[in-house]
Structures are given as C-alpha cells and as structure tokens.
Amino acid sequence: KINIVTYNGDTEFYGKLDEIEEQLTTFNFIRIHKSYLVNYEHISKLEYTQVTMSNNTILSISQSNRKRVRKLQIKLKRGY
Secondary structure, X not given: OEEEEEOOEXXXXXXXXXXXXXXXXXXXXXXXXXXXXXXXXXXXXXXXXXXXXXXXOEEEOOHHHHHHHHHHHHHHHHOO
C-alpha cells in the first residue's frame, strides 16, 4: 500500500515503491528508507538519522541509505 502525502490531501493506492521511485527520479525524490520516498524540496531539516518534512513529520533515514542520501543532498545542492 502506497500512501502519498501532499498539501492537497493524502492518497492511498496499491503498488510497489520501487516502481514509484523509478518514475520520480527526475523530480528530486530521495529514497531514505525502504518505506519512505520523499521530495527533497519538502525536507525542512536533514540530519544524519532523520529528516523533518515541511509538514513537521519526522522520518527515519535507514542506516543503509544514509551515505546515499548525503551524496544526493550534495549533488542536488550543487544543481547536478
């Protein structure tokens, strides 16, 4: 079950997060956990173990994704 949280409300549907991630790679979405795919533009605070989203939701960054999230953060900040 996929849950999408937006400013206009939440949506649920069945699917695979891997497939959604593949479709959204060009839109600055980052996989921070096996269960979380987040829009980089809506991260208000990025820490080593967690992110705070623009709606104040705090999500964990899995240990296996921390290094990749840091690399993507640097890449996106530089505009590559």
